[in-house]
Amino acid sequence: MIRVYNTLSKSKEPLAPVSPGKVGIYLCGPTVYKPSHIGHMVGPVIFDAVKRYLVYSGYETTLVINVTDVDDKLIAESNARGMPMADLAAEMTADYMNNLDALGVDSVDHFPRATDFMDAIVDLTATLVDKGFAYESDGDVYFEIGKCADYGKLSGRSIEDMRGLGGGTAERKRSSADFALWKAAKPGEPSWKSPWGAGRPGWHIECSAMSGRLLGETFDIHGGGLDLVFPHHENEIAQSESAHGRPMAKYWMHNGLMQASSEVGKVGGRKTRAATEGDLESQEAAKISKSKGSSAFREMLDMFPGETIRFFLLSTHYRRPIDFSNERIEQVGTGLETFYRFFKRYDRVTGESFYALPVAATRAEGDFDPAGDSLLVDVAKHRDAFLEAMDDDFNTGGATAALFDLVRRLNKFVDEKKLEETAKDHAAALDSLRRGAATLRELGSTLGLFRRPIDEKGNADDELVDGLMRLMIDLRAAARKNKDFATADQIRDRLGELGVTLEDRPGGTEWSRA
């Protein structure tokens, strides 16, 4: 039984899809006017894992992430850069897609773009006007919050709380809290035809329109960052539910926001803030956000492998805010290496590739009977712990602990059975190891991890280096054979200074680059 924390009820609820066996997920994606930063990757990585886990759990799952490619900020940026809005959007969308790809986010079924759904947006707006929830004013169309009885149910705000100044359009609105569904085009702005004249959609309407088209009037899970609860999601609910007369989504899942830690020093953070005694500038820099500016995600990919960043994002529970720093990513990267080392060890012992192990597509398929095999009894136990954590509101942090327990058990098994030295004599043990390793790969894959070999620095991509290393290792082996340890150690130490690590194993010496 999978349980999901629902922002709407502020509690965990058993997952009971609208249509049994099927789950529809809509995640609010980016407005593509600038290169994406790490904050944009949090939701996609989490929901990619959520989808994998749901599929693994037997649900036919559809994941939709929208791309908002028309908006005030896009217009401003395209003017500033002197290029058409559509070109800017295309460029930034490509950047976004490349970033997702590097993180292994490839389970997304649809990336609908707002400009491809203009008809749906206009239709929905017209429906709201027809039903009396919205009104036209000087070519703009506004949603009238006062007509929506339960407005504020998601964020816990009352309409009274909402009465602000109303922005620059106050004089055209009936109430300052009303929000725009459609904005009349000013000269030179990109626009689309509508019953109210040429214009473009307001910020929230595209999500209501696209989710309705792709997932239905009531779908299962709507996700997004915590910062979208108000006003974005609140307004989506108002639009969709007023138009359709039924709930928009059963479960609202919100992920915690990425925050910059002072260690990075680039965008400030908590400690910086303390140090500067509440200085306004550093205070505002604590949260990474589009408008505050932070380095492009693309640059981070030059520093860390995508899988390491993914593991970092999944190392804590998705609802928790997560502090970002290079140091922390390095730490989880160090942890990840434990797995990679085991994979190589597995290859050595079995002569087969870990990455070639079959992965059970579903939970039921992955179930197995330990049949009294002491290794497999433990493997099953850790598998259960993993599933239990994931069932509980996708607790990826707890789940990764089970993964670490599992590799340790597998390593211990290889040690105890001395499989590195005498694998050939232990056919039965190898079978157990295979079964256990397959479980590790299966579980990892539900998080989108361990799916394909990582890129190793150095090795094999340079014939000369490879040949030189073989030479050094052979010379050192000869020295060791002659008990000339001074020479052997000198070779190893000097290579160490160059960032090359040598490891002597039963089957020979292996080298790797830091």
Place this chain on the structure above:
RNA sequence: GGCGCCGUAGCCAAGCGGCUAAGGCAGCGGAUUGCAAAUCCGCCAUCCCCGGUUCAAAUCCGGGCGGCGCCUCCA
């Protein structure tokens, strides 16, 4: 001011009423190794403070203190 979140070892972090409080990073012992590396074993926390509820609280309630988010563009 309004709404909300968080405070668990040196650092990160799971646990959210009841087993010896997961796991990772770092550190310290030990096994292994010619010495290392890797691996394995062991050690390293009474859960911000004060009250309360309960047979029983890190977990619930109240009050402090501290950190943060939203209320304006944001994933």
